[in-house]
Structure formats: structure tokens, C-alpha cells
Amino acid sequence: xxxxxxxxxxxxxxxxxxxxxxxxxxxEYKHGETVLEGYFAFDDASSALRPAVLVVHxxxxxxxxxxxxxxxxxxxxxxxxxxxMYGKNIRPKDGKEASAQAGxxxxxxxxxxxxxQAGLERFMKHSMHEGHRLFDRHFxxxxxxxxxxx
Numbered sequence: 001x002x003x004x005x006x007x008x009x010x011x012x013x014x015x016x017x018x019x020x021x022x023x024x025x026x027x028e029y030k031h032g033e034t035v036l037e038g039y040f041a042f043d044d045a046s047s048a049l050r051p052a053v054l055v056v057h058x059x060x061x062x063x064x065x066x067x068x069x070x071x072x073x074x075x076x077x078x079x080x081x082x083x084x085m086y087g088k089n090i091r092p093k094d095g096k097e098a099s100a101q102a103g104x105x106x107x108x109x110x111x112x113x114x115x116x117q118a119g120l121e122r123f124m125k126h127s128m129h130e131g132h133r134l135f136d137r138h139f140x141x142x143x144x145x146x147x148x149x150x
Contacts, residue, residue: 038082055073
């Protein structure tokens, strides 16, 4: 009986995600004088507010892989925003360039936090999410936008 119930849930979830129409939007925003490029993804088949997921890229920077992850989250019913830590058009081509870019933020945590905050602030301006329910994809914790980590 338990097995049948689980398969029923999986089938229902599949039906829900199959109906999802993912809308995406590339947006520019700034941190100081640095222009950054974020990526929104959400299910536009519904006008309901949804939980928010902030997606932080790895050391290779914003990439098609990161955008795909944001789209997958949107199909699951989240509003996702992939932020940009490095700056528009700063995309490492190999491990050496990625190490140099990531090293800037590893050695300057205040800059890293400020860039992440700029992405979060831009995301919070979008109307498709429940701003008080935010999940950070990189650090895997739920964050209350007013109180901090839960």
C-alpha cells in the first residue's frame, strides 16, 4: 500500500511539473559601479506567489548550467534567481581564470557578501515570489528576509 501511494505522489508531481511554463528573464543590476547580470526563472502559468530560491554560482561563474538549475527550480514551483558575483561578461574560460576570480572573493569576504546582497536585493524587487520565504540554493538554508537564517 505504501509503495502504491508513493508512486501516486510521483505521478501527481510529474503531472504538476509537466504543466509548468517556465518564463526566464535576464536582468542587469549594479553593485557600486559594477554591472552584474542575473537570471530569473519562474512558472508563468500561475500568478500565485511562490517560495524564492537564490542560486549562487560556482567558481566558473554564471553559466548555462546555473541557468538550467534555476529553470528546474521554477518547474518545481519556486521563483529562482541566479545571481552574478563576478560582473557582466566576466566568465572564466578555464580553471586558472576561475581560480583568479574566485580568489578575489575568498580573500575579501566583505566584497563577497556585498555582491550576494546586491543580488538578493535585486531578486526581492521581483513580484513573483514570497519575499519572506527564501531558500539559498548554495548554502542550503531557508532565510527569512527580515530576520536572517532560520
